[in-house]
Amino acid sequence: MITGSDARHPLSGADECIACHSRFCQFQDPARRQSRTDLISLNRGDRLVASAQACLKIWTIIQGTAAICRTFEDGRRQIISLETIGETTCGLLAAPESDTWLEALDDCVICEQDFSSYAGALRENPSFILSIFRVTHKQLETASRHVATLGRLDSTERVILFLAEMVVRTKGRCVSDSAVTLPMSREDIADYLGLNTETVSRIMSRLKKSGLVRFFSPTEYAVPDFAAIERRLPVAVLRRANSMAGLAQAGCNSIRETAG
Amino acid sequence: MITGSDARHPLSGADECIACHSRFCQFQDPARRQSRTDLISLNRGDRLVASAQACLKIWTIIQGTAAICRTFEDGRRQIISLETIGETTCGLLAAPESDTWLEALDDCVICEQDFSSYAGALRENPSFILSIFRVTHKQLETASRHVATLGRLDSTERVILFLAEMVVRTKGRCVSDSAVTLPMSREDIADYLGLNTETVSRIMSRLKKSGLVRFFSPTEYAVPDFAAIERRLPVAVLRRANSMAGLAQAGCNSIRETAG
DNA sequence: CGTCTGTTTGAGCACATTCAAAAATTGTGG
DNA sequence: CCACAATTTTTGAATGTGCTCAAACAGACG
Numbered sequence: 001m002i003t004g005s006d007a008r009h010p011l012s013g014a015d016e017c018i019a020c021h022s023r024f025c026q027f028q029d030p031a032r033r034q035s036r037t038d039l040i041s042l043n044r045g046d047r048l049v050a051s052a053q054a055c056l057k058i059w060t061i062i063q064g065t066a067a068i069c070r071t072f073e074d075g076r077r078q079i080i081s082l083e084t085i086g087e088t089t090c091g092l093l094a095a096p097e098s099d100t101w102l103e104a105l106d107d108c109v110i111c112e113q114d115f116s117s118y119a120g121a122l123r124e125n126p127s128f129i130l131s132i133f134r135v136t137h138k139q140l141e142t143a144s145r146h147v148a149t150l151g152r153l154d155s156t157e158r159v160i161l162f163l164a165e166m167v168v169r170t171k172g173r174c175v176s177d178s179a180v181t182l183p184m185s186r187e188d189i190a191d192y193l194g195l196n197t198e199t200v201s202r203i204m205s206r207l208k209k210s211g212l213v214r215f216f217s218p219t220e221y222a223v224p225d226f227a228a229i230e231r232r233l234p235v236a237v238l239r240r241a242n243s244m245a246g247l248a249q250a251g252c253n254s255i256r257e258t259a260g
Numbered sequence: 261m262i263t264g265s266d267a268r269h270p271l272s273g274a275d276e277c278i279a280c281h282s283r284f285c286q287f288q289d290p291a292r293r294q295s296r297t298d299l300i301s302l303n304r305g306d307r308l309v310a311s312a313q314a315c316l317k318i319w320t321i322i323q324g325t326a327a328i329c330r331t332f333e334d335g336r337r338q339i340i341s342l343e344t345i346g347e348t349t350c351g352l353l354a355a356p357e358s359d360t361w362l363e364a365l366d367d368c369v370i371c372e373q374d375f376s377s378y379a380g381a382l383r384e385n386p387s388f389i390l391s392i393f394r395v396t397h398k399q400l401e402t403a404s405r406h407v408a409t410l411g412r413l414d415s416t417e418r419v420i421l422f423l424a425e426m427v428v429r430t431k432g433r434c435v436s437d438s439a440v441t442l443p444m445s446r447e448d449i450a451d452y453l454g455l456n457t458e459t460v461s462r463i464m465s466r467l468k469k470s471g472l473v474r475f476f477s478p479t480e481y482a483v484p485d486f487a488a489i490e491r492r493l494p495v496a497v498l499r500r501a502n503s504m505a506g507l508a509q510a511g512c513n514s515i516r517e518t519a520g
Numbered sequence: 521c522g523t524c525t526g527t528t529t530g531a532g533c534a535c536a537t538t539c540a541a542a543a544a545t546t547g548t549g550g
Numbered sequence: 551c552c553a554c555a556a557t558t559t560t561t562g563a564a565t566g567t568g569c570t571c572a573a574a575c576a577g578a579c580g
Binding site (some may be wrong): 385406445446447457461462464465 | 558559560561
């Protein structure tokens with residue numbers, strides 16, 4: 001059970017969730033009872049399908065790491081975004097027949113809030129709509145960056161960026177010496193970065209030899225010198241993460257701020 | 261002047277726009293006067309910066325083709341999405357310091373609706389928020405697909421997909437014999453597809469030789485057999501486009517439908 | 521201890537890029 | 551309307567990156 005009060009979470013500021021007693025997953029819901037709420041346990045590989053019916057289901061990750069996935073008809077898989085503890089998503093990427101789903105990359109606990117029965121009333125509720133707007137908007141910002149990453153960074157830059165972002169994501173900020181645990185396989189990383197498994201592995205071996213990254217096991221690593229990592233990238237990872245957090249917290253302008 | 265009444269446009273159903281007399285750019289605005297509206301002419305290469313201040317500016321393309329662009333610090337450029345006549349976007353991709361902007365790929369006319377002065381009131385207006393939600397949601401769906409395209413399709417597939425989508429985009433549906441005009445240079449196409457100029461040109465030459473695509477000039481082409489094109493791709497372009505249109509028109513579920 | 525799964529490493533190949541130059545197109549001024 | 555300049559597109563040759571196929575290695579689990 002998570003009881004923290006992460007003020008940067010876009011949906012924070014409410015009571016405890018009635019299912020998981022977390023403040024992470026209390027979706028903006030003034031009446032506090034306009035949703036059916038459940039806890040869902042997923043094993044690695046399990047999926048939640050983002051169908052038209054799921055559009056009004058809000059999923060918040062309570063434990064573990066999940067991914068929004070997409071496939072082509074021949075089975076090629078691409079991970080669109082990673083969702084970790086405290087992050088919120090929903091069935092929004094949901095053209096009826098699109099091959100999109102939420103997949104657990106390791107064992108997950110997810111809080112599902114189903115607003116379907118209250119759709120009519122919620123359409124008239126500005127703070128509810130503002131909340132799903134903010135979820136969607138953050139996903140758009142993330143997806144937009146990922147487009148640029150896949151379109152314009154080479155394989156080494158993608159892997160370095162990934163490792164750097166996982167440091168920032170787990171620490172909240174850069175702490176150079178303590179270890180980060182990767183919650184996903186090399187294949188998942190490859191599917192996220194638009195590479196293949198062997199390439200990811202090869203690049204990580206090279207980074208290890210170069211000393212830029214220290215690996216304790218295939219899934220545990222540390223970054224001795226974060227600035228050195230950033231010098232290898234054409235983006236300032238840390239600054240960008242802070243601006244995202246600030247954006248979620250204060251709202252970058254008036255429309256994004258949560259009503260009272 | 262555009263006077264058509266394209267029911268599939270997400271913001272349709274309103275009066276004529278007071279600036280351009282189009283029904284395309286009438287953003288959901290029940291009071292009808294809560295925005296300052298202007299027509300903006302852009303020459304090829306001109307930019308509208310998507311800053312924090314621009315978040316409440318809604319841009320609808322009246323003429324021409326524009327792109328949402330992003331750059332890295334070393335100048336590498338990636339086009340995130342293309343916006344053509346009737347499509348709506350805004351400064352939403354707008355972390356304060358992010359290098360994101362809207363750029364005219366050819367000469368454009370854009371209708372700008374500035375809601376900044378009415379932000380307070382509009383936050384309480386569910387149908388306004390629902391409208392910006394729908395704009396953002398559609399952009400998310402598009403960006404998500406583009407991630408999969410860049411991550412998992414090879415260069416030939418990307419170019420074929422691009423040409424096929426430009427057919428669908430300009431026709432509304434597939435009409436095999438009449439010509440499509442590309443509104444952008446090879447470099448722009450390359451920046452959109454995460455390739456380089458020469459590669460795009462080479463692939464198009466190969467497609468021309470193979471007979472899959474008929475080029476009348478560098479910017480004019482036709483697709484003699486759309487089904488043959490689709491057989492080269494792991495996605496059904498036409499079906500997907502129809503589902504997008506349906507999604508925008510009817511709403512894929514209750515929350516997406518526009519309030520009366 | 522053996523099996524299964526996931527990771528690493530190697531060799532060879534294909535694809536996309538880089539650098540360079542030619543060809544085609546567009547725009548301008550006479 | 552033509553000639554010339556500037557830009558864009560196309561083509562070529564060589565290089566390098568990332569992929570495929572294959573095998574070895576490591577760790578988890580029965």
